Amino acid sequence: MKGYFIAIISLILFSCNGQQATNQNTIVNQENLKNDKMKNYAYLKDMYADSYFPKFLVDKVKTILIELCIDIEKTSPNNNDALYKLTHTATKKINNLQNEFSEQNSEIETGARESIAADFDFIAKAYGFNADAEELIAPREW
Template sequence: MAWCRIKVSASTITDHAFLRGLYRDAYYPDPVVDLGKAILLRLCERIETERPADLPALYALTEVATEEFNALQDDFEAAGSDIETVAREEIAEDFWFVAQAYGFAEADVEELIAVRDW
């Protein structure tokens, strides 16, 4: 997966340190964590572009991003790491943060990442 520049306009999002806990822990290789951060930024870009009107529309977007994290599991494993408890919680928190930042206060974190296999 190639790194790409993502345009996100909400300052709440651009100022947020996504996956901060993973970057602080040497168990998680930064290049793979960068891919995870890119997934979250693409999610933000899609929310800004598509402007989901309700929770089901938001959940459809987060499902795509969660599937991308499912695929990223292979990259973590290849780098001698894993999406385990700490990573799961960090990723889930950032999905919840994104939902909150875009005004979906009633979003359920488990629904945001319902299709996860990590």
């Protein structure tokens, strides 16, 4: 029993490095995008301007959008259907944030929907696609 206790304490001590945990989302860096429009784009500016939306959650949505840009740059989709596969994956990731918004007494409501949808549309256009704005976010639950 004493051995288990020492092992657990040792594990805790070795796993703690004394630094505050940082948000994993900071790994995605907008400046690394190849597309100049997206590299310099002000994502979700209406959501950032509204205190109803917690900034750390807006950051998560922004990260998903930047990851979408990275995926577009990596895979170079050659038609709208290939683009929709990428945007639908990103949309589903945003769907998964709804509970976190709710826990913060917020929600992805009309203003957020419009802001997010506008950014999806801007991303598609910036990469040369003439995609249907509704189809870009078809699996949305917000």
